[in-house]
Amino acid sequence: MELEVRHLRALCAIADTGSLHRAARQLGVAQPSLSTQLRRIEQELGGPLFLRSHTGCRPTPLGRLVLSRARPLMADLHLLVTEARAAASGGAELRIGSTASKALAGWLRRLRARGQNPSLHMNVSPNALLRMVADGQLDVAFVHEVEGCPLRIPAELRQRVLVEREPQCVSLPVDHPAAVKQEVDLADLAGDRWMIDPTVDGEWDAVQWMFRAARVSPHVLHGDYHTADALVATGEVVTVCQPTRTPRPDMAVRRIKGDPLGVRLLAAARTETDLDGVYPALEEAYGEVARQAPAYREWPAREWPAPGGPLRPPSPALP
Numbered sequence: 001m002e003l004e005v006r007h008l009r010a011l012c013a014i015a016d017t018g019s020l021h022r023a024a025r026q027l028g029v030a031q032p033s034l035s036t037q038l039r040r041i042e043q044e045l046g047g048p049l050f051l052r053s054h055t056g057c058r059p060t061p062l063g064r065l066v067l068s069r070a071r072p073l074m075a076d077l078h079l080l081v082t083e084a085r086a087a088a089s090g091g092a093e094l095r096i097g098s099t100a101s102k103a104l105a106g107w108l109r110r111l112r113a114r115g116q117n118p119s120l121h122m123n124v125s126p127n128a129l130l131r132m133v134a135d136g137q138l139d140v141a142f143v144h145e146v147e148g149c150p151l152r153i154p155a156e157l158r159q160r161v162l163v164e165r166e167p168q169c170v171s172l173p174v175d176h177p178a179a180v181k182q183e184v185d186l187a188d189l190a191g192d193r194w195m196i197d198p199t200v201d202g203e204w205d206a207v208q209w210m211f212r213a214a215r216v217s218p219h220v221l222h223g224d225y226h227t228a229d230a231l232v233a234t235g236e237v238v239t240v241c242q243p244t245r246t247p248r249p250d251m252a253v254r255r256i257k258g259d260p261l262g263v264r265l266l267a268a269a270r271t272e273t274d275l276d277g278v279y280p281a282l283e284e285a286y287g288e289v290a291r292q293a294p295a296y297r298e299w300p301a302r303e304w305p306a307p308g309g310p311l312r313p314p315s316p317a318l319p
Helices: 005-017 020-027 031-045 061-088 104-113 126-134 203-214 225-233 272-292
Strands: 050-053 056-059 093-098 117-122 140-146 158-167 169-173 193-196 219-222 239-241 251-256 262-269
Touching: 005 020, 005 031, 005 056, 005 061, 020 031, 056 061, 093 104, 093 126, 093 272, 104 117, 104 272, 126 140, 126 262, 140 203, 140 272, 158 272, 169 225, 193 203, 193 225, 193 239, 225 239, 225 251, 262 272
Parallel strands: 093 117, 093 140, 193 219
Antiparallel strands: 050 056, 140 262, 158 262, 169 239, 169 251
16 A cells, blocks of 8 residues: 555544544544554554554654654645645735734735735744744744744744844833833833733743843733733723834833843745745835834934844934
């Protein structure tokens, strides 16, 4: 018997569901048929691939080895089908993954103007996006790495750093007493409720370190940043934000004294060629939003966040 795609799909389904019964339902086959197929695969490969028990199926060491080779093959097959269908319908899709950024709209617009066909997948987890690039589910990812909390960047990926260190700001109600200053001391926010998203890789730990270094211990709530924005506007919380954040009539964006919280902005892809195709448009788009952001304009040139590429400080003449 020769291994076929359907055999690899069956092995992945058993591993993913942890059960022959559930795997059979997922594959749309009878369980006895799947059990027979698994025995034949094991005979072909020379040993048991799963340990069966009343609690389900767990891969054996041989099973883990086979799955480590089967999963990339299945991902490549899925990629082949997706790209072929896209090409047949008029152009290959450029699959972009990103954490939240004001530069996304300008980036996508520039890519389309250059004849590319981008799609966007958003995720608050940079590590998840990088893994998707390595697995062939995305072509490129634009992510941020919180200072002091290194990302798990797969070794096979190529990287290009857009900004080596971008200090983060604080978003607070426009009528907050501290909002009268352009640079806020954390001590002035020690009595406020902070809302932090713990699902953003590294951010919770970095914010806690920032508080400890400043010798403050404010009350911290968990919540996503869309919720935080709404609560900032009503005066309920303050939160960290990117310096490219656009202020609103009910919300102020201010630097944190000493710039204690920073991120590194980078793009990652499987090849340098993939990066060459998207990075110039990203660099242009990010430079555009940085020049328009009041918080960026408040950094003197000597303090401008260290760029990974040729980004330049905004002109003092900008309004």
